[in-house]
Amino acid sequence: MAFNSSDIQRRFCVQSRSGFKTRLAFFVCVVGVAISAPAYSQGLNTAATNSTGLNTAATNSTGLSTTGANTAALKSAVTNVANPDWLGLTLWYKEPAAQWNHALPVGNGRLGAMIFGGTATEHIQLNEETFWSGGPYDPTNPGGAAALPEIQRLLFAGEVDKAHDLFGRTMMGIPYEQMKYQSLGDLWLFFPGHEEVTDYRRELNIDEAISRVSYRVGGVGYTREVFSTAVDQVIVVRITADQPGALTFSAELHGARNQTHSNYGTGYFWWEGVPPDGLKIYGKSDDYLGIEGKLRYEARLIARSDGGEIEVDYKTLHVRNATSATLIIAAATNFVNYKDVSADQVARVDEVLRKIEGRSYEQMKADHMAEHRSWFRRVSIELGNEHLTDIPTAERITRFADHPDPDLAALYYQFGRYLLIASSRPGTEAANLQGIWNDMANPWWDSKYTVNINLPMNYWLAESTNLSELTEPLTRLIREVSEAGASVAREHWGAGGWVLHQNTDLWRATAPMDGPSWGAWPVGGAWLTTHLWEHYLYTGDEEYLREVYPLMKGAVLFISDILVEHPETGWLVTAPSNSPENFPDRPGNVRFFDEVTGSYLKARTMAIGPTMDMEIIREVFRNFAAAARHLGRDEDIVEKISAQREQLAPMQIGKHGQIQEWIVDWDELEPEHRHISHLWGLYPGSQITPETTPELAEAAALTIRRRGTGGCGWSYSHKVGFWARLFEAEPALAEFRALLTESSLPNLFSLCGRALQVDGNFGTTAAITEMLLQSHGGELRLLPALPAEWSTGSVKGLRARGGFQVDIDWSDGKLVSASLRSDLGKTCVIKTSRRVRITSSGQDVATNAAGGDQLIFETTPGAVYRIEVLD
Numbered sequence: 001m002a003f004n005s006s007d008i009q010r011r012f013c014v015q016s017r018s019g020f021k022t023r024l025a026f027f028v029c030v031v032g033v034a035i036s037a038p039a040y041s042q043g044l045n046t047a048a049t050n051s052t053g054l055n056t057a058a059t060n061s062t063g064l065s066t067t068g069a070n071t072a073a074l075k076s077a078v079t080n081v082a083n084p085d086w087l088g089l090t091l092w093y094k095e096p097a098a099q100w101n102h103a104l105p106v107g108n109g110r111l112g113a114m115i116f117g118g119t120a121t122e123h124i125q126l127n128e129e130t131f132w133s134g135g136p137y138d139p140t141n142p143g144g145a146a147a148l149p150e151i152q153r154l155l156f157a158g159e160v161d162k163a164h165d166l167f168g169r170t171m172m173g174i175p176y177e178q179m180k181y182q183s184l185g186d187l188w189l190f191f192p193g194h195e196e197v198t199d200y201r202r203e204l205n206i207d208e209a210i211s212r213v214s215y216r217v218g219g220v221g222y223t224r225e226v227f228s229t230a231v232d233q234v235i236v237v238r239i240t241a242d243q244p245g246a247l248t249f250s251a252e253l254h255g256a257r258n259q260t261h262s263n264y265g266t267g268y269f270w271w272e273g274v275p276p277d278g279l280k281i282y283g284k285s286d287d288y289l290g291i292e293g294k295l296r297y298e299a300r301l302i303a304r305s306d307g308g309e310i311e312v313d314y315k316t317l318h319v320r321n322a323t324s325a326t327l328i329i330a331a332a333t334n335f336v337n338y339k340d341v342s343a344d345q346v347a348r349v350d351e352v353l354r355k356i357e358g359r360s361y362e363q364m365k366a367d368h369m370a371e372h373r374s375w376f377r378r379v380s381i382e383l384g385n386e387h388l389t390d391i392p393t394a395e396r397i398t399r400f401a402d403h404p405d406p407d408l409a410a411l412y413y414q415f416g417r418y419l420l421i422a423s424s425r426p427g428t429e430a431a432n433l434q435g436i437w438n439d440m441a442n443p444w445w446d447s448k449y450t451v452n453i454n455l456p457m458n459y460w461l462a463e464s465t466n467l468s469e470l471t472e473p474l475t476r477l478i479r480e481v482s483e484a485g486a487s488v489a490r491e492h493w494g495a496g497g498w499v500l501h502q503n504t505d506l507w508r509a510t511a512p513m514d515g516p517s518w519g520a521w522p523v524g525g526a527w528l529t530t531h532l533w534e535h536y537l538y539t540g541d542e543e544y545l546r547e548v549y550p551l552m553k554g555a556v557l558f559i560s561d562i563l564v565e566h567p568e569t570g571w572l573v574t575a576p577s578n579s580p581e582n583f584p585d586r587p588g589n590v591r592f593f594d595e596v597t598g599s600y601l602k603a604r605t606m607a608i609g610p611t612m613d614m615e616i617i618r619e620v621f622r623n624f625a626a627a628a629r630h631l632g633r634d635e636d637i638v639e640k641i642s643a644q645r646e647q648l649a650p651m652q653i654g655k656h657g658q659i660q661e662w663i664v665d666w667d668e669l670e671p672e673h674r675h676i677s678h679l680w681g682l683y684p685g686s687q688i689t690p691e692t693t694p695e696l697a698e699a700a701a702l703t704i705r706r707r708g709t710g711g712c713g714w715s716y717s718h719k720v721g722f723w724a725r726l727f728e729a730e731p732a733l734a735e736f737r738a739l740l741t742e743s744s745l746p747n748l749f750s751l752c753g754r755a756l757q758v759d760g761n762f763g764t765t766a767a768i769t770e771m772l773l774q775s776h777g778g779e780l781r782l783l784p785a786l787p788a789e790w791s792t793g794s795v796k797g798l799r800a801r802g803g804f805q806v807d808i809d810w811s812d813g814k815l816v817s818a819s820l821r822s823d824l825g826k827t828c829v830i831k832t833s834r835r836v837r838i839t840s841s842g843q844d845v846a847t848n849a850a851g852g853d854q855l856i857f858e859t860t861p862g863a864v865y866r867i868e869v870l871d
Contacts, residue, residue, distance in 0.1 A: 085380035085796070088407055089414055091393045091748060092203035093117070096213075100125060100439045101756050102746050104204040104211045108230040109425030111331060112436035113187075115226050117202035117213040122189040124226065124237065125439045128297065129429045130335035132506040133180045133267075133286045135294025139173030139511040140487045145494035147171060152575045155608050156567055161592070164516045164606050167576055168596040171492050172519060173511025175289035176596060178503055181432055181447035183256040183439045184331060185269065185281050185299060187237070191249045193217060204747075206411075206418040209372040210365075220246045229368035230425060232356050236364055237327040244323045245307055251317045251327065253279040253301050258286060258441030267293050273312035278302045282345075286441075294341045299331035300349050304361075326361045328353075338480055338508040375421045376414075378466035379797035383410045383790040394746035401741040404789045409768070412740065415748045416765030417465050419758050420458075429506065430473040431458045435758040444755035449477070449504045451524035452580035453675065454759040457714055459531055460684060460721075460766035463538040464773070466797050466805070471535055475548065477504070478528050482551050485510035485525060489558045493522065497558030500525035502580070515596040517605045520576045522562060523613050526555045526620045530684070533623040537801040540824040549627055553634065556624045559617050560641055563648075566609065566663070571649035573609025579661050579677045580612070581605060583669035602669065609649045609663050615681035621645045651681060651688075651696060658703040659688075659696065674711030676718060679703060683721040683767075686776040690726055701726055709735060713743040713750030713760030721767035724785040725774070732771055733787040739764060772808060775800035779829040779854060782808055782815055782867075802826045818867040822859035830855045835870045 096117040097103040103114035103125065112127040147170035154163035197215040204211045213224045221242040228235045241247040255269025269283030280300040285293035301317070303310050308322030319325045332348035334341045356364070384406030388396055396408050423435035433454055438447045449455045455474075462471045485498035488510045493499060500510045502518045512519025532548040535541070563572040583589060583603040594601045621641045628634045654660040661668065661678040681687035682700045690697040704722050716739035723732035739760065743751050750760025771785040772795055780800050796807040803824030809816045815834060822828065830836075833853045838845040840863050847857045859865065 085382070086207045086377065088389045089207040089411060090203050090205045090389070091411070091415070092201060093392050093394060093746070094200060094202075096200075096202060097747075101749070101751075101754075104202070104747055105419070105422060105435070105437050105749075106204075106209060106211055106226055106228045106235070107422030107436050108228040108233065109421075109423060109428035110230075110233065110436070111228050111235055111329075112423070113226060113228055113235050114437055114439065115202075115211045115213070117211075119194040119197045119200070119213075119215055119217075120191055122187075122191070122213070122224070124187040124189075124235075125437075126184045126187060126235070126299065126329065126331070127436050127438060128184045128299070128331045128333060129436045130333045130506060131182045131184050131285065131295060131297055133182060133288040133293060134291035134507060135285070135341060136339050136507055137291045137509070138484070138487065139175060139178075139509045139513070140491050141170075141172065141174050141511060142491050144171040144492040145490075148492075148494060152564060155575050155606070160586075160589070160604055160606050163576060164520075164604050165595055167512075167516040167520050167606070168594070171512055172515070172596060173488070173492075173509065173513055175291070176513060176515065177289055178446060178448055178505040178509045178513050179288060179291065179507060180441070181434070181438050181443060181506070182285065182441060184297065185253060185255045185271075187301070187327070187329065188252045188254060189237075189239075189249055190251075191222075194222070206415055207373065207376060208369050209376070209418065209422065210369070219243070222247070225365075227365070227368050228422070229364060229371070231367040231371050232359065232364055233330070233352050234356065234364075235329040235331075236361070236368075237329070238324065238361055238365075239327075240324040241322075245321045247308065247322045247325060248320045249325075250319070251279065251301070251303070252315060253281050253299065253329075255281045255283055256439075256441060260442055271315055273315050273317065274300065275312040277304070277310045277312065277317070279312070279315070279317050295333050295335060296341075296345050297331065297333040298345045298349050299329060300353065301327055301329050302353065303327050328356065335506070338484070338506065372421065375467060375470070376417060379414075379417065379795070381410045381413055381793070381795045383407070383413075383793045393748065397740055397744065397746065397748075400737060406790050406793065408740075409736065409790070412748055412761075413765050413768050416461055416761040417467065419761055420461060420467055420470055423758065424458075424462075424470045424473050426469055426472040428473050430455070430477045431758060431762075433757055433759065434755070437756070444753065446505070450502065451500060451504065451527065452502050452518075452521060452677070453718070454714060454757070456527055456531065456684070457717070457759040457763040457766075459762070461762050461769065463534055464769045464799055465765060466799050468535065468539055468799065471531065474528070474531060475535070477508075478525075478532065478548075478551055480508045481510050481525060481528075482554050484508040486554070489561075493558070493562050495558050495561035497554040497556065497561065498525060499558050500528065515594055515601075516576075517578070517594070517597075517601060518581060520606055521578050521580060522574060523559070523577070523616050526559055527616050529555045529620060530616075530623060533627065534801075536627075538799055538803070540803045540826070545627060546631065549631060549633070552620075552624050552627060553637070556620060556637065556641060559620065560637075560644060563617075563644060565647075566649070569649070569663070570647070571609065571663075572644055572647045573649050573663070574613045574617075575608045576606050577610055577613050578605035578607055579610035580675050582661060582673045582675055582677065584662050584664075584666040585669045586664065586666050589669065607662050611649075611651060611659065611661055611663075611678035612680045614648045615651070615678075615685055615687055618645055618648055618681075618687060619685050653695065653699045656702070656706065657699055658706055659699045671706065672708045672710050674715040676703065676707055676715070676722070679722055683718070683725045683770070688725075689777060692777075697726060701728070704731075709738045711743075712752035713739055713757060714752060714763050716743055717750070717760045717763030717767055720764055721770055724767055724770035725776075727784050729771065729785040729787040732767070732785050733789060736764060736768070769798060773798050773800060773806055775802065775804075777831075779831045780804065780806070780820075781831045782806075782818055783810055786810065786813060788813060802828065804828065815869050817869065820859075820865045820867070822861060822863055822865065825859050825861035825863075828857055828859050828865070830867070837868045837870055838865055839868070840865045 114125040116123040200215040211226045225238040267286035271281040282298040285295035304326045305322040306324040330352040332345045334343040423431040482498040489499040536545045589603045652660040654665040719735040774781040791813045794809045805821040807819040
């Protein structure tokens with residue numbers, strides 16, 4: 001498939017409408033053009049295949065070349081590197097990675113690499129975001145809804161075991177599982193004589209988005225730099241010796257094969273040399289569960305050297321007696337969208353390599369850094385300065401268990417933003433469980449999109465940490481699952497609208513999967529639509545709201561249709577459902593043999609109207625009603641769901657003083673379960689607050705304490721957010737400390753079981769933002785949960801609902817000053833107990849005191865307001 005550059009530019013300049021109307025507008029279009037150079041994923045021929053629903057008519061107005069001429073323009077808009085805000089942002093180690101989980105990640109949203117940092121043998125594992133098992137498929141089970149009335153009757157009669165089995169026999173998708181994200185392959189570099197080295201250092205500079213390895217062999221110093229550039233859409237490896245002619249090595253490019261499942265023998269890879277200076281691998285995705293592997297892929301490496309010679313010997317590339325060498329890797333699949341695999345992966349790779357002809361390493365590196373910083377440098381943070389950057393990162397993590405290290409917390413915060421930039425860009429796929437990094441043919445939880453916490457958590461940080469445009473892949477995923485989920489809503493539930501259950505994959509499967517214990521959860525799609533409304537609240541983008549409104553409407557129509565009246569209470573409830581993924585300690589809920597999975601499970605999760613469902617539905621109905629009224633649409637639907645909202649099962653306080661997880665006041669079979677689903681209304685929702693619902697807030701705090709500290713990495717991060725919303729700074733910091741020291745890897749990645757996952761990183765960055773700035777209650781709170789350990793610091797560039805950008809400075813645990821830029825000109829409400837002065841352009845700004853420590857003032861679009869504490 002040929003590239004259509006004008007369509008690509010329209011696709012990638014769409015983020016210019018995100019509500020950032022001032023200094024970011026220039027960068028938005030430059031970034032769009034830069035990414036569009038090869039512009040993969042659904043960015044091809046967007047006039048025909050665009051499925052985002054976003055405006056693609058915007059055209060590039062920069063006039064800048066996509067082949068490097070824009071370097072100076074990009075650099076001019078980036079803060080000077082000497083600025084202390086950008087120092088200390090390096091993860092570093094004294095030894096190579098002992099395993100893949102410890103390697104260092106780079107990514108451009110589409111191409112990812114994990115760098116081990118070996119000396120005699122270097123291993124760089126590679127990923128391309130659209131390489132999954134299988135191909136387009138539809139797991140809809142026609143007629144599944146016929147059994148729904150009987151399943152509901154059994155549930156209301158207390159016969160959960162029979163309801164569980166009937167759901168498994170009638171309402172599961174076909175097949176029961178989904179497809180798996182795959183490893184693309186591996187680059188191996190072999191350096192003869194480099195077994196014994198000195199002065200070794202392995203690092204990842206997240207401000208530059210470059211990984212480095214340096215060491216000495218005898219009297220020669222060697223350096224390797226690796227980055228994945230969105231400008232040129234390649235992975236670049238630069239190897240340098242500090243003495244002329246001292247660099248000799250060989251390289252091989254290997255594919256990956258599933259060696260575990262016998263039914264995976266349908267995929268293949270071939271690897272070979274491409275004289276005079278290249279290597280390539282190419283192949284086909286695996287069939288799985290009867291779904292034919294329809295993906296074809298190619299990865300190609302070309303080498304350049306300074307001095308010496310390059311030779312290709314069958315499958316191996318040799319570089320001899322050079323001073324430096326640059327290896328450039330391009331890769332693509334034939335994926336166009338979840339229904340279309342008609343692209344030409346070879347032509348895509350050819351196009352990428354053609355575009356970088358004549359581009360020097362220095363040009364590619366400079367453009368890469370400038371483009372990355374156009375995202376990364378929107379926010380800076382300082383939480384204190386302990387001057388511990390000379391200690392290796394792994395040692396700092398260990399030390400953090402008992403010693404303060406505010407700089408490490410700031411590094412972790414920015415690492416979360418780095419990972420989102422590296423794994424989710426406009427036009428790419430959404431970040432999955434592992435972002436874009438995976439080395440396994442059978443990854444944990446298939447490295448899919450798990451909707452009952454993990455996928456939403458991946459994007460909690462995007463709006464508040466000034467990366468709003470990076471939600472575009474999530475918006476497109478929601479649009480696509482809404483298309484795929486309409487048939488599942490109809491055939492499985494007998495409902496209108498659309499549904500997404502617990503998981504989805506590249507092919508946008510939406511039916512219940514894995515088994516009733518997980519799949520019988522119908523509110524996943526509804527949850528995702530809250531991100532659409534949040535994007536509007538942060539950006540005020542009216543066109544975006546009009547375009548995503550049908551997605552919100554479809555989710556609401558489905559939920560409205562499936563609600564049933566509880567025969568004893570009269571409440572409207574979901575049935576069947578579950579409270580992910582916990583087991584109620586109800587009579588008879590014991591270990592059992594499950595028909596669907598063919599294995600013994602601890603207990604059944606199926607329930608009626610779990611608290612989480614009610615909280616999500618309550619918020620989704622409210623959001624839709626607000627959107628509909630704002631746009632002047634669907635008064636009849638608003639009237640209906642408003643009445644239903646009033647009839648939803650309420651949040652209840654149980655016998656321990658806790659928030660009940662289920663309608664009945666059952667205990668949990670696992671009291672310290674990693675999911676705390678029933679506190680959704682506290683965070684990320686906004687139905688529980690210390691001021692508006694003090695009794696529920698107190699019950700929520702007790703619920704968290706009863707759960708204890710523990711679980712997967714992402715569950716720690718969720719608790720950081722819970723405590724922040726309760727204005728409890730020290731418990732929030734304690735959860736962060738436990739996350740970093742007990743459930744994180746040496747490379748700062750969050751850990752879930754034995755698997756690297758990105759959700760804990762993303763969730764923690766979002767939660768730390770909640771400690772510093774909150775805006776969910778219609779007012780801005782500055783430093784609502786600041787721990788003593790971060791007593792002096794600053795943060796710049798945060799975003800708040802209402803279109804505000806916020807900088808905050810504090811000292812001795814108290815606010816000193818803040819700066820607000822108003823992008824939308826909306827009324828600003830600040831919650832503060834301090835006596836402050838507000839000025840704009842040197843003039844005092846009139847405020848109204850609304851009581852309850854609220855200051856209200858009007859703003860002008862583009863104006864900056866300074867808040868100074870007077871006492």
